Amino acid sequence: MKKIRTAVVGLNMGLQHAYAFHSAERADLRWVVDLDEEKAAKLAGELGCKYTSDWLSIMDDIDAVSICTPHHLHADQSILALKAGKHVLLEKPLANTEEDCLRVIKAAEENNTILMMAYVIRFLPIIRKLKDIIITEEFGKPFNANCWIEGFIPPMPGSWLSRKETLGGGVLFSHGCHYIDLLVWLLGKPVKVSTLGTRTGTEWMEGEGTAHSTMLFESGALGYLETSWGMQFAERRALMHIHTPKALLIVSSDLTTLEAVTEKGRQTLMTHNSHTSPGSFVSGEIEHFLDCIEFGKKPETDGHDALKSLRAIWAMYEVIKC
Ligand SMILES: NC(=O)c1ccc[n+]([C@@H]2O[C@H](COP(=O)([O-])OP(=O)(O)OC[C@H]3O[C@@H](n4cnc5c(N)ncnc54)[C@H](O)[C@@H]3O)[C@@H](O)[C@H]2O)c1
Known part of the structure; x- marks a missing residue:
């Protein structure tokens, strides 16, 4: 089979993609691109590909x-690439807006090209195991999910991360979208949502730097997400707790372990470290993208799917004041 030529x-985050394409058998990493040519040249030298700003x-x-x-x-x-016939x-x-999302989706559909969202967490083995357990109702139907993302990034006043217009919102939109996506994927359609956010503690950001968000799903389950970029001294207890009638399911904060607490005590359901080499964290996602290209499959995380959770976030931002 002819290798899939990629760029x-x-x-920055793209480094992970570049390493993963470099390691993927079906991919031929041809180009790495950054406005900072020095950065691109250094990586190209390491991975044996070409670079440009x-x-x-390179289309x-x-x-x-x-x-x-x-x-x-x-x-x-994305629209430029999709219109040029690239996946x-x-x-x-x-x-950053629903209108723009719909423009991107349309460009993919009109040009018969694959548009996949890089929701990396969904492709981690631990999380796929969790999804299987939920689908098969091995421990019954979930009724409560808590997710804690107590993160920190050094203040970057004036950067694109600090401005609402460029970031699209605050930490909930930017980083929280991973976990709202995850909650929707695991628990189904949300019917009521809300969030409270604050800039206190992250005054360098125009949008909220800490948010507490809640969701009620069609199934009756409740979801809760705490996200922050201001918690320098967090003690991370877990990434996720999901309660079902028969178990508490626990995803560890480093995403390496899935456990269940039941009448029988605490048991490990799976351990898997996805951080073993550069790019390994995104390799599941990259392989899915290459699969979709090779076999003409619809990505699990396509544009329509991504819109579901973004719409929930935009609804959350419609805060009711008392
Ligand atoms: N999945 C994850 O866990 C994760 C983590 C971090 C960031 N991200 C996502 O990755 C994306 C980038 O975030 P980041 O933190 O890497 O941002 P960043 O600002 O640190 O890096 C962006 C890079 O893009 C380059 N760039 C900007 N415009 C360019 C252009 N027109 N042509 C070529 N290069 C250009 C910049 O020079 C910079 O090196 C965002 O969508 C972010 O949400 C995802």
């Missing part, structure tokens, strides 16, 4: 591209 644009100049030499740039660039860059793996979130 990665934006080389002008991603539009004739690729079949697929990972777009890992700031959020306000996602829509226009796109896009870092989350899809785009």
